[in-house]
Amino acid sequence: MSEKVVAMILAGGKGTRLQALTRKTAKPAVSFASKYRIIDFPLSNVANSGINVVGVLIQYESTELDTYIGDGVIWGFNGVKSSINTLSPRQTEEGSNWYEGTADAISKNIDFLDEYDPEYVLILSGDHIYKTRYNDMVKLHEQSKADATISVIEVPMEEASRFGIMNVDKKDRIIEFQEKPKKPASNLASMGVYIFTWKVLRQYLVRDMKSVSSSHDFGKDIIPQMLADKKKLMAYRFSGYWRDVGTLASLHEANMDIALNMGGPNLYDHDDRTKIYTEDNSSVPQYIGPNASIKNSIANQGAVILGSIDRCVISSDVTIEEGAVLTDTVVMKGATIKSGAKIHKAIIGPDVVVDENEEINLDSDKVVLIAK
Amino acid sequence: MPVVNALLNLFNSPSLGALTEKRNFGSVTFLGRYGLADVMLSNFSNSGINRIGILVDRYTQSMRNHVQTGKTFINNTKIGGLDIIYDEQGNLKPQLNNDISDLTANISYMEHLFCDYLIVAPSNMLMTFDFRKMLKEHIKSGRSITMMYQHRSDLKKRFLDSNVITLNEDGSVKTIKRNDGEANEGDVSLEIYIFNNQTFIDMVSEQPTVSLKYGIKEMVAHYIKKNKKEVGSYLYDGYLLPIFSLEDYVESSFTLLEYENSRKFFKKNWPIYTTTHDTPPALYGAIAEVKNSFIANGAVINGKVENSIISRDVIVKEDAVIKNSILFTNTVVEKGVKLDYVLTDKKVVVGGNKNNYKGTKKQMLVIKQGQK
Structure with missing residues (x-):
């Protein structure tokens, strides 16, 4: 052949x-x-x-x-x-x-x-x-x-x-x-x-x-x-x-x-000729809570967002509890950010739990990794 | 280990007005990412059932399109499978077109089921339930049919075509009659059954001698009257969202926006499967404001969304305000448009000539598929 x-x-x-x-x-x-x-x-x-x-x-x-x-x-x-x-x-x-x-x-x-x-x-x-x-x-x-x-x-x-x-x-x-x-x-x-x-x-x-x-x-x-x-x-x-x-x-x-959907590979152009395929999961629908705030971000199904999110990437089955504030942060699958935690410019690895009121990288402009 | 198969029965599905005008009830979008049928199909799948038949009365294509090859719901695609059972000729005689005539027309399917027990359930009883519990009771009882029921106090409003039952002391069904709506309280059949397979086959072949108009529901009632104490009962006292109308559909959808309720419905290790579409994660723009809402993948949100359900690939443009609304796949809400209690079917474009769309809690404003 x-x-x-x-x-x-x-x-x-x-x-x-x-x-x-x-x-x-x-x-x-x-x-x-x-x-x-x-x-x-x-x-x-x-x-x-x-x-x-x-x-x-x-x-x-x-x-x-x-x-x-x-x-x-x-x-x-x-x-x-x-x-x-x-x-x-x-x-x-x-x-x-x-x-x-x-x-x-x-x-x-x-x-x-x-x-x-x-x-x-x-x-x-x-x-x-x-x-x-x-x-x-x-x-x-x-x-x-x-x-x-x-x-x-x-x-x-x-x-x-x-x-x-x-x-x-x-x-x-x-x-x-x-x-x-x-x-x-x-x-x-x-x-x-x-x-x-x-x-x-x-x-x-x-x-x-x-x-x-x-x-x-x-x-x-x-x-x-x-x-x-x-x-x-x-x-x-x-x-x-x-x-x-x-x-x-x-x-x-x-x-x-x-x-930010700016300059990157446009995933939202509805062009079926260059679609990116990936595995799917059977997560629950993505839920944005009554006191949440979310902008400049992407989030996948299964995410539960009750806190505040700006310039973030949220994967499936991630929970952001009320009062948590995240900026410039990538949160990978299954991670939990407890209430009151504050995170800036970080990559949070899969299944990580960030404790209540924990502060991560707030004064830095260098990317920090938190992983299991 | 006994072999158990299941039939999803889409006959007798309620009308949801414009939503079921051109599609099957089972394929109506639910919570932005499921089809209504996915809930019961996933119950079958999660209960270890590997062969599922779907009895379809109308709009076969929309069901086929939704479940595709069925591999989403089937564990082993060689020894199992998902079949759509449809009687083309049935539509020519609508008064005699029922679930049993559908099975009679596809008798070779029945003959090749080779199972010990058969579960039959409709798609309008939204619940997450492990059928193995009911099967255990059924086998223990030694009876040939077990009927699931629930005690309800809304029988004047819902279940108006359902059967209410009374029980003997040994748990078998004593009497069965159509709900006349006179009393609010009562035990009502959910039209979910487990049959010994041979009993079911006998019932299908007996139907023409009883009445060609009889479907499974009527034949079971007939059986109860004929065979004293031969039909057992199973009480389902868990969380149930029964859907009999568009109003029920809307109410159930919004009910699940409350976290307490959604936790009762979505259980751990009980995924609800659905066919995937390779859509990117939901994207939230710089001025997005989202509260208390379900957002599906592929959605691009730049406006305000509150107490709403947003399906796949919906676009909400700048300064649009969406409250208490349900938007189906590919809806576009133009800049500055305000929606309150609006339900848009697929591919609707809202805006252009009018900026305010308003329904009420009791009566959503429904915009039909493809309207611009």
Whole structure:
């Protein structure tokens, strides 16, 4: 069976910078924007692009993610021609095989990709927040007969040194790649979204596996090697909202972008072509109490809000008791904020109980995490 | 372990005026996110019943659309299932179209039930109830039918088409007759039964020899008169919201806005399931003011909402004021519009030529589906 495009989603990382949020949960499975998990965004994007076959590479705390993905029914991958496959490291003749880099994770699943024999492989990260369809990018890749196409986004020049920067010619062919350059020559940052012509990538992966000096990473090893070999790499200019939510601050900020419905990925545009799908729960209806106040916020079903909420993200089965005052705060599933508690600029992890009259982070502008 | 199946009986469902003009009673929106049928279907599901039939008299499509494949309510979709039982020809002879004629027309469904006990319940008795309690009593009694009843003191106003019963000392039903509305007090049948399956099948096949006009309710009454002490009773003294009219529907909805009542209705570990729609969390804008209300996902609130029930994807624009109202899915309330005791059906746009809409507590102003 041959598929034109197979998507591979890298979802195995621990996400150390999210601290206690990822102590027992893989980063892509972390709660986002009241009712979603981070990985819902790339998975919905793939589904909305009409791509039928998806491999999800899992490693760190893989059980929860594996259970969540299940047969893919949430994103519609349970149809007759589609399939979603969680690919965890497996024991083989050579012994056990932990994934040791982004490229290594794909290399160790060459047999999976060979089975579908795709023309192109779309490589995505499981922890990016954006709404898109990859169709135009596939089209550019196909029409330009590229070996690889890398999605890039313009970032402010002064921030460019934090990213992997692509330098391109007039036709957007990539001529140079700089990883976190001190003096960036352009402001086109790689989003970690790649399309490869499978036949070409396969050769590079086989070669990379044999290299002892390689760190087996797309950005550090595969892309530079392809450029050195004068392969045709194209830049696809992405426009719109895109965030890597790898830190507490960026996770908090991306949540706020949605709560304020300004600049973030618009979930309220009623555009069925780019809907984000997620699991549903059988929570009770969301209830706003007689003395409550709620503005500049989003809240999911099952939330009971009796206190005062401004610029907050409230997940399902959260209770905010009377007299509690929350500003700039993300409250994850099942947490309880007792009466009189005051919280500012925080992420409250799942199932946390904040005691009566407790004060958290009131005088700070730095995001604080309260987690179990 | 005995095999128990259930039938949700939508025959004899009351009219809710404009709300049931073009849809089945069971699929009328409740509390902004459920269909009325979800409550009883979830009771079946939570009681461990894995095969459910829905007896539908009209607007099959709206029920099918609401329950979809039924996987929302079924534990194992291979050994269980949800079937819609509809007699197309039945509508040609409305006077003889009843729940039993529906079953007779679909006799192959009956023949393949292979269960020991059969629960039959309507969708207008809103309650959260574990049928295993009643089943235990039924089996212990050794009788072939058990009828659920409640002691009521509103029989002059409600249950006007229901049967009132008296009991023998051993708990079996002594007399049964239609509520004539003369007395407020009495024990009334909730039209919820447990049958030994063979008794039920015999009753269905016997019906043509008794009267083609008889449905389950009449056949049970007939059975009681014929077989002394063979029908047992089960007292349900829990929280019940019976719906016989639009007035009851509105009153029940608002009753549950009171926290004390909603706690009696929504029980822990007793989820009410419903079909999902992938809607984003409710969004509250900068000038939103919401008090004592249920808000469903997908709603975008920028105005004032008080003592109201807001369904999926409703938009309340700036300076709109909504009080004591129920807004169905996809209602749009334009800027500055004021609603008091208004019920809008789906896809209504309120505003434009008029800014004030007012009903009364006794008589809500109902705006029909799709009106602009």
